[in-house]
Amino acid sequence: MSEEYIVDVDHVTIRFNLASEKVDNLKEYVIRLLKHQLMFQEFLAVKDVSLKIRPGEAWGLIGINGSGKSTLLKAISGIMKPYKGTITVRGSISPLIELGAGFDPNMTARENIYLNGAVLGHSKKFMAEHFDEIVEFAGIEKFLDSPIKNFSSGMKARLGFAVATVVKPDVLIVDEVLAVGDVRFRKKCMKRMEELLDGGTTLLFVSHNIEQVRSLCTHALWLDHGDTVMSGPAKEVCAKYIEAMEAADVKESKDKKKTE
């Protein structure tokens, strides 16, 4: 395996087992499971995908809903294991994947800053030193002693992003969390990601906003139903993706007219 890649995804397939029959309650599920009466259907969310990323590159993952972007990022973060293939990450990684992941809903924002910091491997002392900076970036000064469960999705995203980027990680993963932030916060996040990229951080970024991908990313990977459609310079991949989406729109409206 080459040392030149900071993230090396090599022929990765990720599989889920889906129950093929509907089971109405947990008791029935457990009974059937114990009696080996449950049938599972194999579902491949990511199929034989390879992705070689050099330090400092910014990769956008694009594709329609359910194409496997988040699943691939979870495997790169180590949250999920591939069924086939290997993933190597050389360096520290700050994953910002699911809204509120790493937070305890019943704890206050103040407590959660320390908890999330610990999840990312930062000491209590480090978090205390950077506490004010995190709170200021997230803009949650007034809500520090409220439990996170009362936070709006935008507020959770702000806090998660502020904690994940308090240090310069070698690899930053940002999965669609910015979509719930307001315009001002999105701009602030884009600026911080640009600063981190200037400082040498490698970025993996999922967004349905192709303009954001085009402006921030050097490269892009386009997935569709778990397959790689195209991978390469962001501008080229985004252009082809937009073309395909527009062609699909035209086809859909023609088909609709035919059935009317």
Ligand SMILES: Nc1ncnc2c1ncn2[C@@H]1O[C@H](COP(=O)(O)OP(=O)(O)OP(=O)(O)O)[C@@H](O)[C@H]1O
């Ligand atoms: N834990 C799971 N169990 C079963 N299937 C799953 C699980 N997680 C994801 N999937 C399925 O895997 C496929 C890929 O999902 P994934 O969330 O990776 O897509 P995505 O490209 O990130 O979609 P979106 O743009 O909607 O966020 C989907 O069909 C989804 O239903």
